[in-house]
Amino acid sequence: MTEIQSYTLNFGPQHPAAHGVLRLILEMDGEVIRKVDPHIGLLHRATEKLAESKPFNQSIGYMDRLDYVSMMVNEHAYVLAIERLLGIEIPIRARYIRVLFDELTRITNHLLWLGSHALDIGAMSVFLYAFREREDIMDMYEAVSGARLHATYYRPGGVHADLPDRMPQHAPSRWRSKKEQAEHNRNRAGSLIDFIRDFTKRLPGRIDEFENLLTDNRIWKQRTVGIGVVSPERALQLGFSGPMLRGSGVAWDLRRTQPYEVYPDLEFDIPVGREGDCYDRYLVRIEEMRQSNRIVSQCLDWLVDHPGPVILDDYKIAPPPRTVMKHDMEALIHHFKLFTEGYTVPAGETYAAVEHPKGEFGIYLVSDGANKPYRLKIRAAGFAHLAALDEMARGHMIPDLVAIIGTQDIVFGEIDR
């Protein structure tokens, strides 16, 4: 009988289960993983250095491209940091709109996570159902900002525009019958708020469908229960945050503990896991979707009754409306200065963190009083999580490694920055 030697295995960077461009150097003992050495940086675009060369507002779009499945929450941390340095307070309606879209973004992030995680483990159909719901959220993004993914919707001082009164409708198409078109446009007859309201009523039933497919599924449990167990102490040591920390049983959510915007006024629960394995993190994220749905409907109730400005009425920071520019010279000058030079931010430093769908997303911003950031550091949740991959995967087998990558909800846009 021959002795099996330990050997080295290359995994990725182009691998369907690597969630982008992850390259792993695995030291194997037969099928058992002895050591994982992730090689990252294949998507490194030096976002932080690029932001140093541009006026503050021109980098909002870069934030979308960090974690490109939860775009608006990235923007949120960035504009929050600028607002803290400027010392401005934004209108209350803008706060509600931001929370509304933060939570919709959390749902779309978790839908994509659920679909791809299940697909990695071998459940094909969940992916298709999850993307069907995600498509509606993409439509909401498009209605409010004009872009399905990279919205650039949040601005220092508020949001770019108010929610539209009319939801865009599907145009006639030669590939779609009149009846199908009418069916697609059924919930688009009213405003964006009506469309989102329809979505929030539908979503809990859809989440039940996902749970029907997975929660008590024998194969799903075999693949996730007891895999990648992290104790609460280790989770804290490893810098975990978000669902990864809560899955290990630490009840920590920045929306509750260090609240920003209007979260103190909203009702929601924070789910925590017990065992700290992949299955618990799955349950935590599923429940987070339900809780986000609750927050979304509360925001809608408020937004319907409270019209008002959605961006600061200070032309030094926010551009004046077009109609004002047509007859007001001052406003035109402000517009010109704002879009050629930008605004300067008082010298100082701040760290603004938000509860991102993946964990704590923070922006450390240093300003020297110029119209561009002096230093911008992006604290991405996934970076700390991926750093712990070695510890989580040791002693497991290669198929478990895929489950652990899935449970970490890794997106390379934010890890490599």
Add this chain to the structure above:
Amino acid sequence: MVMTDGSVDEGQELCEAVRARWPEARVSRSARGEVTWSLTPDTLLSVARVLQGDPRFSFEQLMDVTAVDYLAYGKEDWVTETATATGFSRARVAVQAPAVHPPMGGRFEVVYHLLSVSRNERLRLKVVLSPDCPPLVPSLTGIWASADWFEREVFDLFGILFEGHPDLRRILTDYGFIGHPFRKDFPLSGEVEVRYDPESRRVVYEPVSITPRTLVPRVIRNDARYQNTDPGKKEPSHD
């Protein structure tokens, strides 16, 4: 420190606790309640150990490690040598003193963001590297496991060395990359570019062919537009 907008005395308690434990600590609190403590590299390790282990502080989490290169701090593109005597700046009348260099001597600062989950407090540690010493900081990997990759990133992008780090390799840049790209003297467009060379039938590295351009000049305005007219509106932010 809870960063809810509006409350005033956030971080005060933490500041006092630090001063009670280390009377000579250069700890300060910003108007927004963020607590910052400037240290020297030789005290970092002992301080970090107490901050993590002492139940008064119990900073269980190291959330972020980064560095700032202060080489170009407070410099602007707007003042040109080549323009006319009045230059681009002729419309500017300074009414406020320009921003001063932060209160420290060296070029680099290593910044740590700590979080206490049990006490719900945040603390920023800034390690100031003196200009006449090599950029060397003790590694915190023995205290917080999350320091491992964060320190590798700072080493990769800034060239700051962490003494005692078990595996100080580059992490974000390419295999075989030369230089530390986030230093202020590293050009935005980089030093090299790659292309496929059909003659040698492989990918070759060449000096970069594009020149960096400034689309919007970097300006520091101290004119009347940015005067603090409403006392509640803007706050002095640097400590």
